[in-house]
Amino acid sequence: YSYISGETHFTRGSKIEWMTILIKELLNKYKKVTNENWGRVNGIHRNSWADFNLSSLEFAQEDKGDLLPSEDHKKVELLVNKLKTYEHQEEKYYLHGDAGVHNFVYKGNKLNGVIDPMPLIGPKIYDFTYAFCSSPDDLNLETLLSSFSLLTQDVPFNIERLLEEVIFQLYTRIGVCIRVHPHDLSGYLKSWKEWRVYLPSM
Known part of the structure; x- marks a missing residue:
């Protein structure tokens, strides 16, 4: 891609502002794909999106250790099993991944470009929740619902499923944070205490 002026991470403005640009200019322009396996284009392919979620869960559990209560880990496992029930609804898209x-370029407190894709075949909701959970600020329902209302969807998406997708993404994000963004960890752990109420009952 061509050079994009600006800087990453900082002076990015509010989440709802850059999520709005991201959704309208990138996510809503994603193209469907057929005859492709789920998963990383240049990595391990999966037979289903549920398999991809399961591998993400395993990686996250390895990273966290005893950072979260064992009960939370068990509830997230239940959540992943519940997400399997949506398997028949999933549409394949060619995602940024x-x-x-950390891969957004901002100029004058405004999103100006997106760099460094890790191509992925998956449902559009993945990149949406990944972006929403990619920083610990504004991880609240108001920001989530306002931005989600802008995302075009092929199938009905109720609030319950949206919350499930977000909390699973947040869980995996904490694992990523431990490895490569430790400075954000305290913010994510604070948010987790608020979001864990949406975990399924055991």
Whole structure:
């Protein structure tokens, strides 16, 4: 891609502002794909999106250790099993695959470009929740629902499923944070205490 002026991480403005640009200019322009396996284009392919979620869960559990209560880990496992029930609804898209603030270029407090894709075949909701959870600020329902209302969808998407997708993404994000963004960890752990109420009952 061509050079994009600006800087990453900082002076990015509010989440709802850059999420709005991201959704309208990138996510809503994604193209469907057929005859492709789920998963990383240049990595391990999966037979289903549920398999991809399961591998993400395993990686996250390895990273966290005893950072979160064992009960939370068990509830997230239940959540992943519940997400399997949506398997028949999933549409395959060619995704950026790493659509987070660390790969966004900002200029004058405004999103100006997206760099460093890790191509992925998956549902559009993945890049949406990944972006939403890619920074610990504004991880609240108001920002989530306002931005989600802008995302075009092929199938009905109720609030319950949206919350499930977000909390699973947040869980995996904490694992990523431990490895490569430790300075954000305290913010994510604070948000987790608020979001864990949406975990399924055991």
